[in-house]
Amino acid sequence: MKKEIIxxxxxxxxxxxxxxxLVAQKLNYKYIDSGAMYRCVALYKLENNLSIGQLLNNIEKxxxxxxxxxxxxxxxxxxxxxxxxxxxxxxxxxxxxxxxIRAYLVSLQQSYGKxxxxxxxxxxxxxxxxxxxxVKIYQVASVETRAKRRFNELLDNGKSADYLEICNNIKKxxxxxxxxxxxxxxxxxxxxxxDTSNMSIDEVVNKIIEIFNEKVK
Ligand code: DC
Numbered sequence: 049m050k051k052e053i054i055x056x057x058x059x060x061x062x063x064x065x066x067x068x069x070l071v072a073q074k075l076n077y078k079y080i081d082s083g084a085m086y087r088c089v090a091l092y093k094l095e096n097n098l099s100i101g102q103l104l105n106n107i108e109k110x111x112x113x114x115x116x117x118x119x120x121x122x123x124x125x126x127x128x129x130x131x132x133x134x135x136x137x138x139x140x141x142x143x144x145x146x147x148x149i150r151a152y153l154v155s156l157q158q159s160y161g162k163x164x165x166x167x168x169x170x171x172x173x174x175x176x177x178x179x180x181x182x183v184k185i186y187q188v189a190s191v192e193t194r195a196k197r198r199f200n201e202l203l204d205n206g207k208s209a210d211y212l213e214i215c216n217n218i219k220k221x222x223x224x225x226x227x228x229x230x231x232x233x234x235x236x237x238x239x240x241x242x243d244t245s246n247m248s249i250d251e252v253v254n255k256i257i258e259i260f261n262e263k264v265k
Contacts, residue, residue, distance in 0.1 A: 051077075051164035052264050054256070055173040058187035059233060060221040061194040063244055063252070064169040067187065069118055070253045072167040075260070080114055080160050082170035082177070083140075085153050087131035088112050088122045090139040100146070107152050114160075141221070144171075147230045172231035174239050182263045184239035185256055193245040194218050 054071060056064045065081055072079035092110050093103045113121040119128045130136070143149055150172075157177045160166060168177070174184040189197075195215040202209035225233040235241055240259055244252050 050264055052183060052260070053161050053164055053178050053181040054167040054260060055178055055181045055184045055239075056167065056169040056187055056256075057171055057174050057185070057233065057235075057239065058169075059194075059218075059225060061198050061218055062187045062189045063194075063197065063249070064187050066249060067244075067252050067256065068167045068169040070249065071256050071260075074253065074257060075165075075167075077165045077167050078114070078116065078160075079118055080157065080166055080168040081118070081120065082153070082157055082168055082173060084114075084120045084128075084131055085112050085156065086140050086144045086149075087136050088120065088127060089149055089153070090136045090143045091127055091131050091133075092122060093143070094135055094139065104146070104148050107149060110152075112156060141224050145228050145230060150230055171225055171233040174236045175234055176231050179236070183256075183260050184236065185259065186235040186239040186241045187252070188241065188243050189245045191215055191218050191222070 054075075054077070056068050056071075058064050065083075068081070069079050071077070089103070089107075089110060092098075093100075098106065109123075111123050113124075115121070119126050120131065121127065154177050157168065157173070161168070161178055170177070174181060174186070192215070195211060195218055198214050198218070199209045199211050242252065242255060247255070
């Protein structure tokens with residue numbers, strides 16, 4: 049299989065990571081979750097009790113790796129679960145606004161892309177990290193669809209969930225992602241917009257593989 053870079057950008061909870069993992073599996077590519085990297089920086093700040101200034105001074109001490117089972121390691125420690133905590137989720141959008149942090153993570157992301165053969169999802173991957181990528185997907189779904197998916201996911205995991213609260217949360221994250229000054233979420237001209245509101249996961253994965261096959265010959 050030819051080694052390329054597949055980019056999947058889009059708003060929060062649009063199912064990017066589920067789809068990106070499956071696409072990577074099918075092509076025998078590596079999956080890189082760029083959102084997990086912003087979460088790692090937030091976790092590092094919390095664990096070391098750093099001010100933003102101290103965090104910026106120590107940014108290069110942060111080492112982030114992914115294994116082939118979609119686990120993420122912060123300075124060699126598996127933090128795959130820790131980065132999903134409420135504290136990290138609350139802090140991460142502040143972290144993602146800081147241009148020095150973005151510049152550091154973008155350089156790490158570009159280094160993972162050197163060998164190609166990767167699927168990376170995020171917000172600015174097609175616009176900033178890999179503007180030259182041949183396969184760019186902009187994955188969207190209606191707020192209601194995304195909230196319903198998240199609601200069912202929480203119930204399936206035995207947790208309580210409030211549909212309206214989830215809807216409002218998603219709308220706020222969309223607003224924050226699309227309106228921040230540095231690298232806001234945008235659909236670049238050469239990205240294929242895929243509205244997954246009425247599609248199953250398999251249909252989305254197959255569509256992306258079809259686009260990959262068309263673009264990469
Ligand atoms: O996709 P996620 O919820 O794990 O992303 C966590 C945060 O990082 C969220 O605030 C959006 C931000 N992010 C970003 O600014 N750029 C990316 N490439 C990926 C995520």
